[in-house]
Amino acid sequence: MKEKMTFMDVLWRLVLYIWGLSILFPLVWVFYESLKSNPEFFKDIWSLPKKMQWSNYTAAWTEYGFGRSLLNTLYYVGGSLVVSLFFTTLNAYALTRMEFKGRQLIWGLIMLSLFLPGINALVPQYVIMRELHLTNSLTGLILLSSLGESVFYLMLLGGFMKSLPKDLEECAHMDGASIFQVFWRVIVPLSTPGIVTVAIFKFLGFYNNFMGPFIYLSDPDKYTIAVQMYQANKMMEFTSDWVTLFAGVTIAMVPSVIVFILFQRMIMQGATLGAVKG
Secondary structure, three states: OOOOOOHHHHHHHHHHHHHHHHHHHHHHHHHHHOOOOHHHHHHOOOOOOOOOOOHHHHHHHHOOOHHHHHHHHHHHHHHHHHHHHHHHHHHHHHHHHOOOOOHHHHHHHHHHHHHOOHHHHHHHHHHHHHHOOOOOOHHHHHHHHHHOOOHHHHHHHHHHHHOOOOHHHHHHHHOOOOHHHHHHHHHHHHOHHHHHHHHHHHHHHHHOOOHHHHHHOOOHHHOOHHHHHHHHHHHHHHHOOHHHHHHHHHHHHHHHHHHHHHHHHHHHHHHHHHHHHO
């Protein structure tokens, strides 16, 4: 027999529904505004489009450069994701599964970085990138994003790896496996939920990254989607072609929405497992 819902249960569910709609409504609004003509948009921003203007997407893709910037973003995100995920997994394994002198000191220094504002590193990072001739380069931006470890990802994946039974490694070593073989053939397969969770969070972080590309990229042909949206928004001061800008925003949302739809269950499972087991 089902339990009777209390007033607080109903109120809590109502709050959650309203919160969900407040997140969903702006996305829907941007989409149907992107299908209007400019006169329709300035006449009434709440009305539905009388005729679907799919040409807005063609203009956003070509004239405003959203197509080129999306390809640049996929290259930057893909390269950064592969390299950074490898180093994060390797670092998490070394700091949680291996015993060596100074391990606690390293963990302490890593935790200390949580209390340091990230903006303090912008000037020395830029000087290093300039001296290595890596500015205005997507490849240089990949190296910068990949080699800068995030404490959050390290703690999440490290907590997951720490929960794995130690006997598995000992059995593998008894069979003659090296440290790297244990890491690659034992730890990595068992840590797949945590690795996938970190990969998705990293993807969203790299995809939405604005500050790095804005600082280090000066060639418009190399802009990522976040910088291109900023530039297109600045152009609206002179053109007021808002419906095409909305089409560009919709294009920019597509990869993130696809990733969320495909991996939402894995995100929740991986994050829960990492938090509980750690």
